[in-house]
Amino acid sequence: xxxxxxxxxxxxxxxxxxxxxxxxxxxxxxxxxxxxxxxxxxxxxxxxxxxxxxxxxxxxxxxxxxxxxxxxxxxxxxxxxxxxxxxxxxxxxxxxxxxxxxxxxxxxxxxxxxxxxxxxxxxxxxxxxxxxxxxxxxxxxxxxxxxxxxxxxxxxxxxxxxxxxxxxxxxxxxxxxxxxxxxxxxxxxxxxxxxxxxxxxxxxxxxxxxxxxxxxxxxxxxxxxxxxxxxxxxxxxxxxxxxxxxxxxxxxxxxxxxxxxxxxxxxxxxxxxxxxxxxxxxxxxxxxxxxxxxxxxxxxxxxxxxxxxxxxxxxxxxxxxxxxxxxxxxxxxxxxxxxxxxxxxxxxxxxxxxxxxxxxxxxxxxxxxxxxxxxxxxxxxxxxxxxxxxxxxxxxxxxxxxxxxxxxxxxxxxxxxxxxxxxxxxxxxxxxxxxxxxxxxxxxxxxxxxxxxxxxxxxxxxxxxxxxxxxxxxxxxxxxxxxxxxxxxxxxxx
Amino acid sequence: xxxxxxxxxxxxxxxxxxxxxxxxxxxxxxxxxxxxxxxxxxxxxxxxxxxxxxxxxxxxxxxxxxxxxxxxxxxxxxxxxxxxxxxxxxxxxxxxxxxxxxxxxxxxxxxxxxxxxxxxxxxxxxxxxxxxxxxxxxxxxxxxxxxxxxxxxxxxxxxxxxxxxxxxxxxxxxxxxxxxxxxxxxxxxxxxxxxxxxxxxxxxxxxxxxxxxxxxxxxxxxxxxxxxxxxxxxxxxxxxxxxxxxxxxxxxxxxxxxxxxxxxxxxxxxxxxxxxxxxxxxxxxxxxxxxxxxxxxxxxxxxxxxxxxxxxxxxxxxxxxxxxxxxxxxxxxxxxxxxxxxxxxxxxxxxxxxxxxxxxxxxxxxxxxxxxxxxxxxxxxxxxxxxxxxxxxxxxxxxxxxxxxxxxxxxxxxxxxxxxxxxxxxxxxxxxxxxxxxxxxxxxxxxxxxxxxxxxxxxxxxxxxxxxxxxxxxxxxxxxxxxxxxxxxxxxx
Numbered sequence: 001x002x003x004x005x006x007x008x009x010x011x012x013x014x015x016x017x018x019x020x021x022x023x024x025x026x027x028x029x030x031x032x033x034x035x036x037x038x039x040x041x042x043x044x045x046x047x048x049x050x051x052x053x054x055x056x057x058x059x060x061x062x063x064x065x066x067x068x069x070x071x072x073x074x075x076x077x078x079x080x081x082x083x084x085x086x087x088x089x090x091x092x093x094x095x096x097x098x099x100x101x102x103x104x105x106x107x108x109x110x111x112x113x114x115x116x117x118x119x120x121x122x123x124x125x126x127x128x129x130x131x132x133x134x135x136x137x138x139x140x141x142x143x144x145x146x147x148x149x150x151x152x153x154x155x156x157x158x159x160x161x162x163x164x165x166x167x168x169x170x171x172x173x174x175x176x177x178x179x180x181x182x183x184x185x186x187x188x189x190x191x192x193x194x195x196x197x198x199x200x201x202x203x204x205x206x207x208x209x210x211x212x213x214x215x216x217x218x219x220x221x222x223x224x225x226x227x228x229x230x231x232x233x234x235x236x237x238x239x240x241x242x243x244x245x246x247x248x249x250x251x252x253x254x255x256x257x258x259x260x261x262x263x264x265x266x267x268x269x270x271x272x273x274x275x276x277x278x279x280x281x282x283x284x285x286x287x288x289x290x291x292x293x294x295x296x297x298x299x300x301x302x303x304x305x306x307x308x309x310x311x312x313x314x315x316x317x318x319x320x321x322x323x324x325x326x327x328x329x330x331x332x333x334x335x336x337x338x339x340x341x342x343x344x345x346x347x348x349x350x351x352x353x354x355x356x357x358x359x360x361x362x363x364x365x366x367x368x369x370x371x372x373x374x375x376x377x378x379x380x381x382x383x384x385x386x387x388x389x390x391x392x393x394x395x396x397x398x399x400x401x402x403x404x405x406x407x408x409x410x411x412x413x414x415x416x417x418x419x420x421x422x423x424x425x426x427x428x429x430x431x432x433x434x435x436x437x438x439x440x441x442x443x444x445x446x447x448x449x450x451x452x453x454x455x456x457x458x459x460x461x462x463x464x465x466x467x468x469x470x471x472x473x474x475x476x477x478x479x480x481x482x483x484x485x486x487x488x489x490x491x492x493x494x
Numbered sequence: 495x496x497x498x499x500x501x502x503x504x505x506x507x508x509x510x511x512x513x514x515x516x517x518x519x520x521x522x523x524x525x526x527x528x529x530x531x532x533x534x535x536x537x538x539x540x541x542x543x544x545x546x547x548x549x550x551x552x553x554x555x556x557x558x559x560x561x562x563x564x565x566x567x568x569x570x571x572x573x574x575x576x577x578x579x580x581x582x583x584x585x586x587x588x589x590x591x592x593x594x595x596x597x598x599x600x601x602x603x604x605x606x607x608x609x610x611x612x613x614x615x616x617x618x619x620x621x622x623x624x625x626x627x628x629x630x631x632x633x634x635x636x637x638x639x640x641x642x643x644x645x646x647x648x649x650x651x652x653x654x655x656x657x658x659x660x661x662x663x664x665x666x667x668x669x670x671x672x673x674x675x676x677x678x679x680x681x682x683x684x685x686x687x688x689x690x691x692x693x694x695x696x697x698x699x700x701x702x703x704x705x706x707x708x709x710x711x712x713x714x715x716x717x718x719x720x721x722x723x724x725x726x727x728x729x730x731x732x733x734x735x736x737x738x739x740x741x742x743x744x745x746x747x748x749x750x751x752x753x754x755x756x757x758x759x760x761x762x763x764x765x766x767x768x769x770x771x772x773x774x775x776x777x778x779x780x781x782x783x784x785x786x787x788x789x790x791x792x793x794x795x796x797x798x799x800x801x802x803x804x805x806x807x808x809x810x811x812x813x814x815x816x817x818x819x820x821x822x823x824x825x826x827x828x829x830x831x832x833x834x835x836x837x838x839x840x841x842x843x844x845x846x847x848x849x850x851x852x853x854x855x856x857x858x859x860x861x862x863x864x865x866x867x868x869x870x871x872x873x874x875x876x877x878x879x880x881x882x883x884x885x886x887x888x889x890x891x892x893x894x895x896x897x898x899x900x901x902x903x904x905x906x907x908x909x910x911x912x913x914x915x916x917x918x919x920x921x922x923x924x925x926x927x928x929x930x931x932x933x934x935x936x937x938x939x940x941x942x943x944x945x946x947x948x949x950x951x952x953x954x955x956x957x958x959x960x961x962x963x964x965x966x967x968x969x970x971x972x973x974x975x976x977x978x979x980x981x982x983x984x985x986x987x
Contacts, residue, residue, distance in 0.1 A: 047597075047598065050826070051821045051826075052597065052827070053585070053587075053595070053597065053700040053821070054578075054579045054585075054597065054697065054698040054699055054701070055599075055698070056696060056732060056734065057734070058731060058732060058733075058734050059734065088867075090820065090823055090844055092823075092825045092826075092840070095821060095825070095826050097819075097823060098820055154825075287868055287869050289816075289817075289868055289869075289872075290867075291813060291817070291872070291876060294704035294735075295701075295704050295734060296734050297734055
């Protein structure tokens with residue numbers, strides 16, 4: 001591993017990604033078969049997606065809408081006319097012998113996505129989007145190598161599922177940046193409700209194009225580009241790139257091969273062995289012989305349709321983040337965590353912040369108490385037992401000083417398991433305001449009975465007062481610690 | 495055989511059934527008998543659906559007796575080219591590749607025929623995957639011309655033309671990608687129409703060249719054709735290229751037979767073409783006089799780019815075919831090689847299966863199309879052909895700016911002998927000289943019997959109309975047939 005040996009040369013890692021996103025349509029791209037994941041093999045098929053002779057594709061309009069929505073959110077231009085092309089190659093999971101895709105007129109082109117720098121959340125980097133095009137998915141081949149008969153089975157359920165392939169510029173410079181881009185993209189796609197992005201179901205798959213630009217004697221040398229195919233977790237993408245960087249550097253040292261004398265190659269990622277490995281190409285030649293699909297019409301996208309889609313976009317995650325920071329005064333990190341949780345969490349936060357009148361307190365409670373509970377109890381925010389209004393009410397009382405943090409946590413814990421309002425929880429827990437005279441009396445007793453602590457405090461060890469506050473809380477749980485502290489100090493100084 | 499049953503007239507068969515003089519079962523029985531009697535000589539069918547046909551006929555008779563409302567083709571025997579999917583009959587495209595293929599669904603055309611209560615008697619022979627002009631490229635034997643068994647019936651809808659000409663059925667459905675309805679109709683002395691691209695749904699029509707393929711009717715005369723066209727036409731959502739335009743009343747159009755005031759353009763490029771046979775030229779000129787005498791005005795029209803028709807067609811059609819036929823790879827259905835070579839690897843399974851499953855002409859066109867779509871050749875061939883196609887369409891648009899119909903020959907020559915051109919693909923391709931224009935431009939065109947050679951072989955004349963003007967073609971054909979008797983001639987039995 002090169003990390004353990006000093007590098008002879010500096011280099012820069014250059015990464016471009018191709019992300020295949022399954023769009024959230026009820027039916028397939030060119031037929032009415034459902035796209036539900038996990039059905040028994042070859043049960044969600046019809047003559048069209050099986051590619052039977054004579055069957056013809058009919059475009060799913062919903063897929064077009066979702067693609068436009070995504071394109072606009074990525075600041076892409078949407079052309080007035082787009083079309084379908086056939087990408088031709090032979091493989092058993094491609095029953096027509098061609099995939100219906102988009103070649104020279106993709107539905108989205110030339111956009112970008114700004115991503116928060118993983119090392120420094122005060123800055124961001126921009127990833128250019130070359131294009132995003134629609135295409136149908138192929139089926140799934142399952143090779144049973146163990147049977148000894150090289151038995152292969154094919155499930156065509158996935159055939160014809162709508163995919164949006166998003167192609168970035170080679171704008172990422174580290175595995176961490178690639179992961180940050182993918183995280184932000186996934187957030188955007190789920191925020192737009194265009195995809196479930198269920199990676200374990202394969203609804204978001206990533207190919208990474210990686211090479212190194214190495215500084216050699218004042219000149220830059222680029223290593224051959226490697227495409228790592230079909231990764232379905234961000235962790236895999238990150239590790240595969242890290243591995244590939246090492247591998248390419250060593251390969252360059254060993255062979256000196258550069259982009260000028262070695263063509264692009266394709267590799268797979270072995271998650272278990274944590275290695276990339278050379279992949280068998282699906283077709284003998286890379287000539288896909290694209291041509292316009294004569295079974296489908298060109299698609300005209302009038303300005304009015306695109307403008308309507310633009311208006312329906314709503315606020316995008318990056319904008320929400322900024323707004324939460326400025327409007328509620330919360331930290332960029334907190335805003336990021338809340339926005340990354342999705343639209344329901346954003347809405348929850350905004351209600352809590354508004355109701356409590358204290359955005360920072362609201363975000364701190366969400367990030368700690370609420371999210372910890374969600375995690376412990378495996379809850380979504382939609383199913384959270386304490387409503388945003390109740391939490392807001394609770395935090396308002398904390399903000400105004402009528403309830404201390406510890407008592408507020410008691411109320412919160414009570415609300416998690418009991419229905420009812422904050423008011424009802426407070427009364428159920430027997431929380432009531434402590435009379436000033438009573439508090440004064442309690443503090444006088446404590447000062448009188450703890451001469452050593454009083455001496456310590458008077459001697460400048462202010463933190464020693466903590467134990468008196470603790471004793472006060474024990475004797476009267478309703479006593480406000482802040483008030484106890486202030487009263488004790490006054491008494492000691494007099 | 496019962497010659498009193500007029501198997502050459504759908505209109506007459508409808509009338510006789512309505513009058514109670516004939517039953518659907520009697521008609522179907524007679525039709526099937528005649529088909530069987532000439533199958534050894536003509537070989538018009540790849541599949542004869544005797545049992546299903548009789549069962550359908552029994553049902554129709556029962557429903558008629560019960561006073562139920564019947565479809566527009568009730569009890570009429572109809573043959574369907576074996577390129578249209580049928581859920582109860584094999585669908586082979588006359589290819590070894592699909593010899594055992596049974597589609598799980600009906601083509602829209604077939605669905606509509608069933609809905610009209612037609613009696614489907616079988617699937618007709620054709621050039622493999624509709625590639626050819628003589629029906630000699632069938633994996634299941636050649637079809638012979640009923641007028642003279644030494645001659646080809648034309649192609650690729652040779653079986654569909656021959657079965658009508660032989661008097662088996664009054665109606666058949668063919669498909670036309672570059673002339674495959676009109677040329678065999680001309681060779682067999684019957685009437686055949688390629689409708690406007692998009693008028694008849696292509697769903698279930700096994701694709702040869704998707705942007706050119708169109709199913710259409712074949713019959714003896716305009717009235718019978720109108721019945722069939724009416725039944726199969728119309729918009730359908732399962733075919734994206736289907737036209738969402740109401741269907742004309744074709745039956746009414748075929749009963750309107752005046753051409754007074756009609757402006758007919760005579761296609762000079764065709765009539766003056768050096769490759770045009772003299773007897774064919776004479777028939778077209780005779781037709782000109784028939785129309786002129788009836789009050790039509792005849793003007794000369796040139797289609798300046800018509801010379802590019804055949805080369806343009808023979809780039810676009812193979813390109814689309816090479817792609818459309820990729821699905822026949824032996825993996826999921828159809829022919830898979832059993833040779834030991836094929837079991838060695840996926841690639842050799844593909845290669846062996848396709849090599850053994852496809853015939854020579856199909857392979858030739860797949861190779862041409864694959865080549866023309868390859869990197870480095872796409873612009874020079876496919877893209878250039880698309881540009882030529884636009885110019886050809888432009889010629890027709892310009893012509894229809896000042897005429898209602900265009901008149902010319904269907905084919906350069908009358909039917910040729912079996913074997914005469916099979917080893918010379920270029921000569922075979924030139925058979926399409928006057929027919930590919932309508933496909934490239936998407937226009938409707940009709941082939942009408944227009945005379946006979948001195949040896950008694952039929953000659954066809956062709957009319958083109960602007961898109962969706964099928965009614966104009968039917969009216970003109972009906973007029974022509976009201977004053978001529980070429981369409982009444984029958985081959986001797």
